[in-house]
Amino acid sequence: MAEHATALLLPFGSYRLGVHGRGSDIDALVVGPAYVDRHHDFFDVLGCVLAETEAVTELQLVSGAYVPVIKMRFRGVQVDLLYASVCLDLDLRGRSVLCGLDMAPVRSLNGVRVADEILRLVPDAGAFRTKLRCVKHWAKARGIYSNAMGFVGGVGWAILVARVCQLYPNAAPSMLVPRFFRIFSQWKWPNPVMLREIEHDDDGGEMPLGLPVWDPRRNPRDGSHLMPVITPAYPCMNSSYNISRATLRTMTAEFEAAHKVCQEIAVAGAWDALFRPFNFFKAYKSYLRVDVKVAGGEEDLREWKGWVESRLRQLVVRVEMATAGMLLCHPHPHAYADDDDRRRVSFFVRLSKPAPSPQQPQQPPQFDLRLTTQEFKDEVYTYAFWRPGMELNVSHTRRKDLPPYVLEQIISTDRLKRKRSDDDSGNPESSPTVKRAAAAAGRIGSSSESET
Structure with missing residues:
Protein backbone atom coordinates (compact mmCIF):
# COMPACT_ATOMS: atom_id res chain seq x y z
CA MET A 1 0.00 0.00 0.00
CA ALA A 2 2.83 2.40 0.86
CA GLU A 3 4.32 1.89 -2.62
CA HIS A 4 1.13 3.22 -4.23
CA ALA A 5 0.66 6.19 -1.90
CA THR A 6 0.16 9.52 -3.65
CA ALA A 7 0.77 11.75 -0.62
CA LEU A 8 3.44 12.47 1.97
CA LEU A 9 2.85 12.76 5.71
CA LEU A 10 5.35 15.15 7.30
CA PRO A 11 5.46 15.99 11.01
CA PHE A 12 6.26 19.52 12.12
CA GLY A 13 6.19 21.39 15.43
CA SER A 14 7.75 19.66 18.44
CA TYR A 15 8.13 16.31 16.63
CA ARG A 16 10.10 17.79 13.76
CA LEU A 17 12.21 19.89 16.13
CA GLY A 18 12.92 16.82 18.26
CA VAL A 19 11.52 18.18 21.53
CA HIS A 20 8.37 16.07 21.85
CA GLY A 21 7.68 14.06 24.96
CA ARG A 22 5.09 11.84 26.56
CA GLY A 23 1.65 13.30 25.94
CA SER A 24 2.82 15.67 23.20
CA ASP A 25 0.42 16.56 20.43
CA ILE A 26 1.34 15.58 16.87
CA ASP A 27 1.29 18.27 14.19
CA ALA A 28 1.45 16.78 10.70
CA LEU A 29 1.17 18.03 7.13
CA VAL A 30 -0.31 15.93 4.33
CA VAL A 31 1.32 16.89 1.03
CA GLY A 32 -0.71 15.64 -1.92
CA PRO A 33 -0.74 16.09 -5.70
CA ALA A 34 -2.21 19.19 -7.30
CA TYR A 35 -5.36 17.42 -8.52
CA VAL A 36 -6.48 16.70 -4.95
CA ASP A 37 -8.88 19.38 -3.69
CA ARG A 38 -8.42 20.48 -0.09
CA HIS A 39 -12.08 21.21 0.60
CA HIS A 40 -13.66 18.19 -1.12
CA ASP A 41 -11.05 15.43 -0.88
CA PHE A 42 -9.35 16.35 2.40
CA PHE A 43 -12.12 17.81 4.54
CA ASP A 44 -15.20 16.13 3.05
CA VAL A 45 -13.99 12.71 1.87
CA LEU A 46 -11.17 12.09 4.35
CA GLY A 47 -13.26 13.70 7.10
CA CYS A 48 -16.03 11.14 6.52
CA VAL A 49 -13.51 8.27 6.55
CA LEU A 50 -12.02 9.48 9.84
CA ALA A 51 -15.49 9.88 11.36
CA GLU A 52 -16.12 6.18 10.71
CA THR A 53 -12.72 5.09 12.04
CA GLU A 54 -12.96 3.47 15.47
CA ALA A 55 -9.52 4.71 16.59
CA VAL A 56 -10.49 8.34 15.92
CA THR A 57 -12.33 10.39 18.55
CA GLU A 58 -13.00 14.10 19.15
CA LEU A 59 -12.94 14.79 15.41
CA GLN A 60 -13.16 18.46 14.36
CA LEU A 61 -13.05 19.68 10.76
CA VAL A 62 -11.97 23.34 10.86
CA SER A 63 -11.82 24.24 7.18
CA GLY A 64 -12.34 27.96 7.74
CA ALA A 65 -9.49 28.51 10.20
CA TYR A 66 -6.51 30.82 9.58
CA VAL A 67 -4.66 27.54 8.96
CA PRO A 68 -7.29 24.95 7.87
CA VAL A 69 -6.94 21.85 10.05
CA ILE A 70 -8.46 18.51 10.96
CA LYS A 71 -8.20 18.06 14.73
CA MET A 72 -8.71 14.64 16.30
CA ARG A 73 -7.53 12.12 18.84
CA PHE A 74 -6.04 9.03 17.22
CA ARG A 75 -5.76 6.18 19.72
CA GLY A 76 -5.72 8.75 22.49
CA VAL A 77 -3.09 11.05 20.94
CA GLN A 78 -4.09 14.57 19.89
CA VAL A 79 -3.35 15.08 16.18
CA ASP A 80 -3.61 18.27 14.12
CA LEU A 81 -3.63 17.43 10.41
CA LEU A 82 -2.99 20.05 7.70
CA TYR A 83 -3.06 19.70 3.93
CA ALA A 84 -1.31 21.27 0.94
CA SER A 85 -1.45 20.34 -2.76
CA VAL A 86 1.92 20.67 -4.50
CA CYS A 87 4.07 18.75 -6.93
CA LEU A 88 5.60 15.93 -4.89
CA ASP A 89 8.91 16.22 -6.77
CA LEU A 90 9.57 19.77 -5.53
CA ASP A 91 12.01 20.55 -2.72
CA LEU A 92 9.97 21.96 0.18
CA ARG A 93 12.90 24.16 1.23
CA GLY A 94 12.84 26.31 -1.91
CA ARG A 95 10.48 29.13 -2.83
CA SER A 96 9.33 27.34 -5.97
CA VAL A 97 7.15 24.98 -3.93
CA LEU A 98 4.95 27.98 -3.05
CA CYS A 99 4.43 29.11 -6.64
CA GLY A 100 0.75 29.53 -7.52
CA LEU A 101 -0.55 28.80 -4.01
CA ASP A 102 -2.91 30.94 -1.96
CA MET A 103 -2.09 31.79 1.65
CA ALA A 104 -3.86 28.81 3.27
CA PRO A 105 -1.55 26.12 1.79
CA VAL A 106 1.43 28.48 2.16
CA ARG A 107 0.80 28.68 5.91
CA SER A 108 0.34 24.90 6.04
CA LEU A 109 3.62 24.22 4.19
CA ASN A 110 5.47 26.74 6.32
CA GLY A 111 4.94 24.64 9.44
CA VAL A 112 7.45 22.16 8.00
CA ARG A 113 9.63 24.75 6.28
CA VAL A 114 10.00 26.92 9.40
CA ALA A 115 10.97 23.95 11.59
CA ASP A 116 13.62 22.85 9.09
CA GLU A 117 14.97 26.38 8.78
CA ILE A 118 15.24 26.79 12.57
CA LEU A 119 17.27 23.58 12.84
CA ARG A 120 19.49 24.73 9.96
CA LEU A 121 20.17 28.12 11.56
CA ALA A 253 7.10 40.36 34.26
CA GLU A 254 7.72 36.61 33.98
CA PHE A 255 10.99 37.15 32.07
CA GLU A 256 12.14 39.58 34.76
CA ALA A 257 11.16 37.23 37.58
CA ALA A 258 12.94 34.31 35.90
CA HIS A 259 16.06 36.44 35.36
CA LYS A 260 16.07 37.29 39.06
CA VAL A 261 15.72 33.62 40.00
CA CYS A 262 18.59 32.68 37.68
CA GLN A 263 20.80 35.30 39.34
CA GLU A 264 20.07 33.67 42.71
CA ILE A 265 20.63 30.23 41.17
CA ALA A 266 24.13 31.31 40.12
CA VAL A 267 25.02 31.95 43.78
CA ALA A 268 23.68 28.82 45.44
CA GLY A 269 20.47 26.91 45.01
CA ALA A 270 18.42 24.47 42.91
CA TRP A 271 16.81 24.75 39.48
CA ASP A 272 13.43 23.79 40.95
CA ALA A 273 12.79 27.42 41.89
CA LEU A 274 12.79 28.44 38.23
CA PHE A 275 10.13 25.92 37.26
CA ARG A 276 7.79 26.50 40.19
CA PRO A 277 4.21 26.69 38.80
CA PHE A 278 2.40 29.99 38.98
CA ASN A 279 -0.65 29.69 41.23
CA PHE A 280 -3.14 31.76 39.24
CA PHE A 281 -5.98 31.52 41.75
CA LYS A 282 -3.80 32.18 44.78
CA ALA A 283 -2.14 35.26 43.31
CA TYR A 284 -5.33 37.18 42.53
CA LYS A 285 -8.72 37.84 44.13
CA SER A 286 -10.90 39.20 41.32
CA TYR A 287 -11.75 37.55 37.98
CA LEU A 288 -13.94 37.61 34.93
CA ARG A 289 -15.54 34.20 34.60
CA VAL A 290 -16.40 33.15 31.04
CA ASP A 291 -18.87 30.25 30.98
CA VAL A 292 -19.19 28.31 27.72
CA LYS A 293 -22.32 26.15 27.50
CA VAL A 294 -24.08 24.00 24.91
CA ALA A 295 -27.38 22.16 24.81
CA GLY A 296 -25.92 19.35 22.70
CA GLY A 297 -23.13 16.88 23.36
CA GLU A 298 -19.35 16.88 23.72
CA GLU A 299 -18.72 17.57 20.02
CA ASP A 300 -20.78 20.77 20.20
CA LEU A 301 -18.92 21.81 23.35
CA ARG A 302 -15.50 21.24 21.76
CA GLU A 303 -16.48 23.32 18.75
CA TRP A 304 -18.04 26.18 20.73
CA LYS A 305 -15.26 26.18 23.32
CA GLY A 306 -12.61 26.34 20.59
CA TRP A 307 -14.28 29.37 19.00
CA VAL A 308 -14.69 31.21 22.32
CA GLU A 309 -11.08 30.46 23.26
CA SER A 310 -9.88 31.90 19.94
CA ARG A 311 -11.74 35.16 20.70
CA LEU A 312 -10.95 35.45 24.41
CA ARG A 313 -7.92 37.66 23.88
CA GLN A 314 -10.33 40.24 22.43
CA LEU A 315 -12.08 40.41 25.80
CA VAL A 316 -8.75 41.27 27.42
CA VAL A 317 -8.11 44.02 24.87
CA ARG A 318 -11.64 45.43 25.24
CA VAL A 319 -11.46 45.59 29.04
CA GLU A 320 -8.11 47.38 29.12
CA MET A 321 -9.20 49.83 26.41
CA ALA A 322 -12.52 50.55 28.15
CA THR A 323 -10.74 51.29 31.43
CA ALA A 324 -7.82 53.21 29.85
CA GLY A 325 -5.40 50.68 31.30
CA MET A 326 -6.59 51.27 34.87
CA LEU A 327 -7.83 47.69 35.07
CA LEU A 328 -5.20 45.07 34.24
CA CYS A 329 -6.04 41.65 32.79
CA HIS A 330 -4.26 38.30 32.86
CA PRO A 331 -6.02 35.45 31.00
CA HIS A 332 -5.61 31.89 32.24
CA PRO A 333 -4.58 29.70 29.27
CA HIS A 334 -6.65 26.67 30.30
CA ALA A 335 -10.35 25.94 30.68
CA TYR A 336 -11.94 24.29 33.71
CA ALA A 337 -14.54 21.59 33.09
CA ASP A 338 -17.45 20.67 35.34
CA ASP A 339 -17.45 16.87 35.78
CA ASP A 340 -21.11 17.00 36.83
CA ASP A 341 -22.11 18.93 33.71
CA ARG A 342 -20.24 17.81 30.59
CA ARG A 343 -21.88 20.58 28.58
CA ARG A 344 -20.03 23.45 30.28
CA VAL A 345 -16.48 24.75 30.72
CA SER A 346 -15.18 27.98 32.23
CA PHE A 347 -12.31 30.32 31.40
CA PHE A 348 -10.97 32.92 33.83
CA VAL A 349 -9.33 36.31 33.35
CA ARG A 350 -7.62 37.95 36.31
CA LEU A 351 -8.55 41.56 37.09
CA SER A 352 -6.30 43.86 39.10
CA LYS A 353 -5.56 47.55 39.48
CA PRO A 354 -2.15 49.16 38.99
CA ALA A 355 -0.17 49.88 42.12
CA PRO A 356 -0.54 53.51 43.27
CA SER A 357 2.25 55.83 42.12
CA PRO A 358 3.49 59.12 43.63
CA GLN A 359 1.76 60.94 40.77
CA GLN A 360 -1.50 59.04 41.39
CA PRO A 361 -1.54 57.82 45.00
CA GLN A 362 -5.27 57.25 45.16
CA GLN A 363 -6.81 53.96 44.05
CA PRO A 364 -8.39 53.96 40.56
CA PRO A 365 -12.19 54.23 40.42
CA GLN A 366 -14.64 51.36 40.14
CA PHE A 367 -15.61 50.25 36.63
CA ASP A 368 -18.82 49.00 35.07
CA LEU A 369 -17.88 46.32 32.52
CA ARG A 370 -21.39 45.29 31.50
CA LEU A 371 -21.29 47.11 28.16
CA THR A 372 -17.77 45.84 27.44
CA THR A 373 -18.64 42.22 28.15
CA GLN A 374 -21.86 42.49 26.14
CA GLU A 375 -19.92 43.79 23.13
CA PHE A 376 -17.56 40.84 23.48
CA LYS A 377 -20.50 38.42 23.60
CA ASP A 378 -22.04 40.04 20.52
CA GLU A 379 -18.75 39.53 18.67
CA VAL A 380 -18.52 35.88 19.72
CA TYR A 381 -22.09 35.22 18.62
CA THR A 382 -21.17 36.19 15.05
CA TYR A 383 -19.70 32.67 14.73
CA ALA A 384 -20.68 31.45 11.26
CA PHE A 385 -21.63 27.99 12.55
CA TRP A 386 -23.48 29.10 15.68
CA ARG A 387 -26.49 26.95 16.55
CA PRO A 388 -29.28 27.32 19.12
CA GLY A 389 -28.06 26.02 22.47
CA MET A 390 -24.56 27.49 22.15
CA GLU A 391 -24.42 29.98 25.02
CA LEU A 392 -21.86 32.34 26.53
CA ASN A 393 -21.98 34.14 29.85
CA VAL A 394 -19.42 36.59 31.27
CA SER A 395 -19.60 37.53 34.94
CA HIS A 396 -17.42 38.97 37.69
CA THR A 397 -16.38 36.63 40.48
CA ARG A 398 -14.06 36.67 43.47
CA ARG A 399 -11.68 33.97 44.57
CA LYS A 400 -13.87 33.02 47.52
CA ASP A 401 -16.80 32.52 45.12
CA LEU A 402 -15.06 30.25 42.61
CA PRO A 403 -17.30 27.32 41.58
CA PRO A 404 -16.73 23.98 43.36
CA TYR A 405 -15.45 22.22 40.23
CA VAL A 406 -12.66 24.80 39.92
CA LEU A 407 -11.73 24.59 43.61
CA GLU A 408 -11.68 20.79 43.47
CA GLN A 409 -9.30 20.80 40.50
CA ILE A 410 -7.04 23.38 42.15
CA ILE A 411 -6.83 21.30 45.33
CA SER A 412 -6.22 18.03 43.46
CA THR A 413 -3.54 19.68 41.31
CA ASP A 414 -1.78 21.11 44.39
CA ARG A 415 -1.78 17.67 46.01
CA LEU A 416 -0.33 16.10 42.88
CA LYS A 417 2.40 18.76 42.72
CA ARG A 418 3.31 18.15 46.37
CA LYS A 419 3.46 14.41 45.78
CA ARG A 420 5.67 14.87 42.75
CA SER A 421 7.90 17.18 44.77
CA ASP A 422 8.13 14.61 47.58
CA ASP A 423 8.92 11.86 45.08
CA ASP A 424 11.38 14.12 43.20
CA SER A 425 9.57 13.19 39.99
CA GLY A 426 8.84 16.33 38.00
CA ASN A 427 7.41 16.69 34.52
CA PRO A 428 8.23 13.51 32.53
CA GLU A 429 9.18 15.54 29.50
CA SER A 430 11.41 18.02 31.24
CA SER A 431 12.71 16.76 34.57
CA PRO A 432 15.66 14.77 33.16
CA THR A 433 16.67 17.83 31.18
CA VAL A 434 16.42 20.06 34.23
CA LYS A 435 18.55 17.65 36.25
CA ARG A 436 21.22 17.49 33.54
CA ALA A 437 21.28 21.27 33.32
CA ALA A 438 21.55 21.58 37.08
CA ALA A 439 24.39 19.09 37.22
CA ALA A 440 26.27 21.00 34.56
CA ALA A 441 25.79 24.30 36.32
CA GLY A 442 26.72 23.00 39.74
CA ARG A 443 24.90 23.51 42.99
CA ILE A 444 22.07 26.02 42.54
CA GLY A 445 19.90 27.90 45.03
CA SER A 446 16.24 28.35 45.76
CA SER A 447 14.27 31.56 45.71
CA SER A 448 10.78 32.64 46.53
CA GLU A 449 8.29 33.08 43.69
CA SER A 450 7.71 36.61 42.46
CA GLU A 451 4.06 37.55 42.12
CA THR A 452 2.96 39.22 38.92
Missing part, protein backbone atom coordinates in the same frame (compact mmCIF):
# COMPACT_ATOMS: atom_id res chain seq x y z
CA VAL A 122 21.08 27.03 15.10
CA PRO A 123 24.80 26.31 15.68
CA ASP A 124 24.22 23.22 17.87
CA ALA A 125 20.94 21.33 17.45
CA GLY A 126 21.51 19.30 20.62
CA ALA A 127 22.01 22.35 22.84
CA PHE A 128 19.03 24.03 21.18
CA ARG A 129 16.75 21.07 21.93
CA THR A 130 17.84 20.82 25.56
CA LYS A 131 17.34 24.52 26.14
CA LEU A 132 13.98 24.58 24.31
CA ARG A 133 12.68 21.75 26.51
CA CYS A 134 13.62 23.76 29.60
CA VAL A 135 12.05 26.99 28.34
CA LYS A 136 8.84 25.24 27.22
CA HIS A 137 8.52 23.58 30.63
CA TRP A 138 9.02 26.95 32.32
CA ALA A 139 6.48 28.72 30.07
CA LYS A 140 3.83 26.06 30.66
CA ALA A 141 4.44 26.11 34.42
CA ARG A 142 4.07 29.89 34.47
CA GLY A 143 0.90 29.86 32.35
CA ILE A 144 2.25 31.82 29.36
CA TYR A 145 2.35 29.08 26.70
CA SER A 146 -0.66 29.66 24.43
CA ASN A 147 -0.79 31.41 21.08
CA ALA A 148 -4.61 31.34 21.07
CA MET A 149 -4.79 33.22 24.39
CA GLY A 150 -2.39 35.94 23.27
CA PHE A 151 0.86 34.52 24.63
CA VAL A 152 3.74 32.98 22.67
CA GLY A 153 3.10 29.58 21.06
CA GLY A 154 5.39 26.68 20.22
CA VAL A 155 6.96 28.20 17.09
CA GLY A 156 7.57 31.52 18.84
CA TRP A 157 9.34 29.90 21.80
CA ALA A 158 11.52 27.89 19.40
CA ILE A 159 12.56 31.07 17.56
CA LEU A 160 13.33 32.93 20.81
CA VAL A 161 15.48 30.04 22.02
CA ALA A 162 17.19 29.68 18.65
CA ARG A 163 18.13 33.37 18.64
CA VAL A 164 19.93 33.06 21.97
CA CYS A 165 21.70 29.93 20.68
CA GLN A 166 22.94 32.02 17.74
CA LEU A 167 24.23 34.72 20.08
CA TYR A 168 26.14 32.18 22.21
CA PRO A 169 27.09 29.36 19.80
CA ASN A 170 29.53 27.64 22.16
CA ALA A 171 27.58 27.90 25.42
CA ALA A 172 26.28 24.84 27.27
CA PRO A 173 22.51 24.56 27.88
CA SER A 174 23.03 25.29 31.58
CA MET A 175 24.47 28.67 30.59
CA LEU A 176 22.03 29.33 27.74
CA VAL A 177 18.96 29.21 29.99
CA PRO A 178 20.05 32.08 32.32
CA ARG A 179 21.19 34.11 29.31
CA PHE A 180 17.82 33.55 27.65
CA PHE A 181 16.01 35.19 30.56
CA ARG A 182 18.58 37.97 30.88
CA ILE A 183 18.24 38.89 27.20
CA PHE A 184 14.45 38.88 27.06
CA SER A 185 13.99 40.58 30.42
CA GLN A 186 15.86 43.51 28.84
CA TRP A 187 14.63 43.26 25.24
CA LYS A 188 13.35 46.52 23.78
CA TRP A 189 10.04 45.51 22.24
CA PRO A 190 8.76 45.98 19.57
CA ASN A 191 12.24 45.41 18.10
CA PRO A 192 11.77 42.10 16.25
CA VAL A 193 13.50 38.82 17.06
CA MET A 194 14.84 37.33 13.81
CA LEU A 195 17.10 34.39 13.00
CA ARG A 196 18.08 35.82 9.59
CA GLU A 197 17.39 38.79 7.36
CA ILE A 198 13.84 38.93 6.01
CA GLU A 199 13.55 37.83 2.37
CA HIS A 200 11.70 40.17 0.01
CA ASP A 201 10.67 39.66 -3.57
CA ASP A 202 12.91 42.52 -4.70
CA ASP A 203 16.08 41.38 -2.92
CA GLY A 204 17.52 39.74 -6.04
CA GLY A 205 17.22 36.23 -4.63
CA GLU A 206 14.86 33.48 -5.77
CA MET A 207 11.82 34.01 -7.98
CA PRO A 208 9.41 36.74 -6.82
CA LEU A 209 6.05 35.29 -5.75
CA GLY A 210 4.26 38.40 -4.47
CA LEU A 211 3.42 36.84 -1.10
CA PRO A 212 2.92 39.20 1.88
CA VAL A 213 6.02 39.43 4.06
CA TRP A 214 6.27 40.99 7.53
CA ASP A 215 7.60 44.51 7.00
CA PRO A 216 6.48 47.42 9.22
CA ARG A 217 7.99 49.92 6.77
CA ARG A 218 5.63 48.84 4.00
CA ASN A 219 2.66 47.56 5.99
CA PRO A 220 1.35 49.85 8.76
CA ARG A 221 -0.50 46.94 10.36
CA ASP A 222 2.81 45.13 10.92
CA GLY A 223 4.06 48.26 12.67
CA SER A 224 1.35 47.84 15.32
CA HIS A 225 2.65 44.44 16.44
CA LEU A 226 3.88 44.56 20.03
CA MET A 227 6.21 41.56 20.24
CA PRO A 228 7.38 40.52 16.76
CA VAL A 229 8.97 37.06 16.62
CA ILE A 230 9.64 36.49 12.93
CA THR A 231 9.61 33.09 11.22
CA PRO A 232 12.79 32.44 9.19
CA ALA A 233 11.25 30.80 6.07
CA TYR A 234 9.81 32.81 3.16
CA PRO A 235 7.31 34.43 3.40
CA CYS A 236 8.52 35.62 6.81
CA MET A 237 5.64 36.25 9.23
CA ASN A 238 5.17 37.35 12.82
CA SER A 239 4.50 34.17 14.83
CA SER A 240 3.27 36.21 17.83
CA TYR A 241 0.80 38.59 16.18
CA ASN A 242 -1.77 37.69 18.86
CA ILE A 243 0.20 39.40 21.64
CA SER A 244 -1.73 42.19 23.38
CA ARG A 245 -0.50 44.85 25.80
CA ALA A 246 -1.88 42.77 28.66
CA THR A 247 -0.15 39.53 27.69
CA LEU A 248 3.09 41.36 26.81
CA ARG A 249 3.06 42.93 30.27
CA THR A 250 2.53 39.51 31.86
CA MET A 251 5.31 37.90 29.83
CA THR A 252 7.73 40.75 30.53
